[in-house]
Amino acid sequence: MAYFKTFKAADLSAGKMTRIEINKREILIAGIGGQFYATDDRCGHMNGSLSMGRLEGKVVECPLHRARYDITSGKCVQLPQMGNLENMFIAASGKTRMVAAIDTLDLRTYRTRVEDGFVMVEIPDCDG
Numbered sequence: 001m002a003y004f005k006t007f008k009a010a011d012l013s014a015g016k017m018t019r020i021e022i023n024k025r026e027i028l029i030a031g032i033g034g035q036f037y038a039t040d041d042r043c044g045h046m047n048g049s050l051s052m053g054r055l056e057g058k059v060v061e062c063p064l065h066r067a068r069y070d071i072t073s074g075k076c077v078q079l080p081q082m083g084n085l086e087n088m089f090i091a092a093s094g095k096t097r098m099v100a101a102i103d104t105l106d107l108r109t110y111r112t113r114v115e116d117g118f119v120m121v122e123i124p125d126c127d128g
């Protein structure tokens with residue numbers, strides 16, 4: 001378990017998010033209300049890059065199918081919106097729902113702290 005130094009806290013404005021990589025792990029960091037929150041960057045549906053999505057308050061929306069997650073808890077607060085893609089799947093397969101077959105997992109969250117002006121992220125299963 002170790003904290004990793006990332007970027008200067010002053011470089012990420014409130015209400016913005018960025019993506020970093022630590023030991024090949026893709027992590028989204030968002031600045032919300034003077035705090036920094038870190039989660040997996042990859043969507044729990046089909047691996048969309050959440051940092052390429054939209055951040056509204058403490059909720060990030062996946063750019064692929066619009067699943068939404070609470071950044072502070074990692075919980076999915078809106079399931080993917082498959083729209084016409086789901087209807088085409090249902091028509092072609094005879095199944096009743098497409099998203100039921102694809103679980104949408106909550107995101108892993110990571111502790112953060114600011115040390116000497118830098119955002120530090122704790123990676124539990126990594127020694128640094």
Ligand code: FES
Binds near residue numbers: 044
């Ligand atoms: S990949 Fe994110 S909602 Fe589908």
